[in-house]
Amino acid sequence: MKKYIFYLLFSLICASTTAQGQPEFDLVLSGGRVMDPETGLDAIRNVGISGNKIAAISTGALRGKRVLDVTGKVVSPGFIDLHVHGVSNTEQEYQLHDGLTTALELEWGIGPLKAWYAQRKSNALINYGASVCWPYERFRALEKFREQAEQLKESSRLEPYTLINTIKQITPSYTEVPDDSEMRQTLKNIEESLQAGGIGIGIPIGYLPQTNPTELYEVYKMAGGSDALLFTHVRTPDMSGLQEAFSNAILTRAPLHIVHLNSMALGNIELALNMLKDATSQGHRITSEVYPYTAASTALESAMFDPGWQQRLGMSYEDLQWVATGERLNKDTYEAYRKKGGVVIMHMMQPEWIKTGLRAEGIAVASDGMMYAPLAHPRTAGTFTRVLGKYVREDQALDLMTALKKMTLIPARILEDIAPAMSQKGRLQEGADADITVFDPATVSDQATFEGGLEFSKGVTYVLVGGALVLDQGNTVPNLYPGQPIYGKFRE
Template sequence: MKSRYFNFLFSLFLTLYFGPEGKAQSTIQYDIILEGGRVMDPETKLDAIRNVGILNGRIAMISSEPLQGKETVNVSGLAVSPGFIDLHVHGRSNIEQEFQLHDGVTTALELEWGIENLKEWYASRNSKALINYGASVSWPYERFKAINKDEKILDELRGLSSSGLSSLSAMQDRIQHTYTIDIQSNQMSSVLENIKASLAEGGIGIGVPIGYLPSTKPEEMYQVFKLAGELNALVFTHVRQPDIISIQEVIADAMLTDAPLHIVHINSMSLGSIDMALDMVNSAQQNKFDITTELYPYTAASTRLQSAMFTEGWQQRLGMSYGDLQWVDTGERLTKETFEAYRKTGGMVIMHMMKPEWIQRGIAAPGVMIGSDGMPYSKLAHPRTAGTFSRVLGKYVREDQVLDLNTAIEKMTLIPAKRLEAIAPMMRFKGRIQVGADADITVFDPNTIIDKATFEKGLEFSEGIEYVLVNGTFVLKNGKTVSNVFPGQGVYGKFKK
């Protein structure tokens, strides 16, 4: 990656000095100029009015002096930030990506569950994505493959992994139905080999959502963490249950195996014990363990009603009742009768289970990243699918003043980029407004930015995001999606062959 950076700087020097035709010159015509905006780089702490020159998909100049460009856009009065990086999404198509780019996201990664058949999935998105994409290895799927040797079933699942959302849900349900099956020693070896093979296809670490396979034996989990420690492969985990003991389980496994660990949505995993959970993560970091976490800025969670999360005893485990569940297809609150009926047919449900003060404390905590856990598209899907980042900047920065603008941007850009650099080296060029960085840029109005999606009315584009560039190409201009451009690139793990 260093050579890529220096090669870019050297080519930029040659162009600046000699020009495209080899003639010496002191100025250059950039592809795009963002003129007069408040440029905010969380790594160098730059926060000043500057002009940004973009050339060949990269940031080539940041200057207080006028710049010449083929296209100049006046962004005075607006913040010019690195594009937001979302480590936790579940939508796999441009339908979800359009909502994400209207929320300022330039890189959206499926790292909790991961994606099945990674090689085929990456190929299916090549030159078709609005924003950058990538995924982890799906431990549930690699486990399923080790248990099920029926090639007909595996071929069917290969076809489902890149197809429609209803097929995707059916596939994940089939995988989850094996969660009560104990792994045999020979099968465990196959699981580990499957994981290594998928890492070689580009997987960004290992997705280990134990919470959807909660009967998995601790011994099996330990073996997965042990492999991650040996490879220095980052583990992304939804813990076994929403409680402190489950958070302790994964932290202990990570410490014992030296596996890098990222705990997803710590707000919904710790609930009222969020202070203790954050303290444990912070203590692990102070003791030099590579452990991080994230949260989303809403008081409700969302998942499939047919999942193992709702097996007998769910009310006590989650501290919820039927009326706290909202059926996505209709927006209705459930009763005992509708719960039982809908659990048989299957579908998405929103779980109203958290208090506002828990979210505030989590957002304010140093080092905690923002991740949306954005769901597959449905009109009444959880609003985090469309509004996570704008909500942080509008509600928690401007309105509630839980944190300042610079800190919020850092949590959305630099911190997630740096979290992934060891496992996905190209992230070194993202999350920054610096010469040589990828021109993934979000331009927004700090005075108006806000989420518009709601639990009652469904998904809606956020407000206040004016321009978004991905790899130097506009995908959003004047708040409108640019048609027929697909500059999103695949983000791959370091093991890719």
């Protein structure tokens, strides 16, 4: 009996010592299905967070100041969106409920970049960043528009120079051909904005379709010489537009990312994917993305709707939906709203094109999410949860690990050469950034619709940004802004 009591006391002392010796983490995610697309880990594990890093992934119990039981939930790297146009906290809250921990404006970019980064500092729900906006940089290089550019620079202190207000303000400059001096100034402006932190260069030539091919080629040459990643909306949504982008990138060795391949290739998406595969197999750094909706969205006053748009896009007036009211357009309302200016939804794609793009190896998921409006395109709020709910769970078009890879690891790898911070994101591993999304695979789904407008997605339970719990049991944590800037490698 005495011997039994001795061993009992000894065991209790050892257990106490072990418990006291075990580190206490700031937060523990307990009992979840931990999935890491880079290592292939897919198992029940406990995750310990210390500061802004993942400190432990263990089969054993972990001590934490707060322990969250996530049994039955998937614990994933935080989702990364390469392509958003809504960059305020209003849009970021929808993105947060969609599982995002990083959302970047890379197709169009923002100007002036240095001022915008300063405005967002310590005031973002999730991580943020932008590319250099080529349309803005060429605009302020043109002598004819110098005075107007200075005025717009001042106004940008109140409103960032984003997609919609850029189109509205500088459309008249798109047909101007820069002389040699203005071309050199454009390239100098781009270089200065890269040094301000720009993540590569946004070249949305589709919105400047009359721009001289020589001018565009010079930007490609600059990018090839400096290894600056280009993000392009191609000149026209057809194979000629894609072939221009491919040939420019291949000839100049510029790294290139083609945005929303589904709405650029349309019915030729299989051919576009084959071209992309052939280019990468030959060592060219060309990547792309898709979003999981059959409609696009942009500004009605943009050059995309210049005469001949019906033939170019394969659309009619009735395929356009006016975001302000939700109505479908006719000839009269089209003409009135084009003069007024505003955002339309463009119903222009077939469901099988989306599945083809999503299934393709190496293709990222990105939203092209627009600025907030009650009836904005649902991709603004539901892109990533739609992939998980519809295309993984319901349609079984791709498996869960593949889907997560497209939303985490692939976008991180696309960016890590131009934005070094991304090498620590998109992974769920010890030492990686604690950007983590926890969701219920049985219920995760998008709720936003074309008819009903924006709604928060369902099924995303917790989101951590740099170790900070920003979404707690499906609710936004108030007055917490842990989002960090993502800068390009040229920042000085």
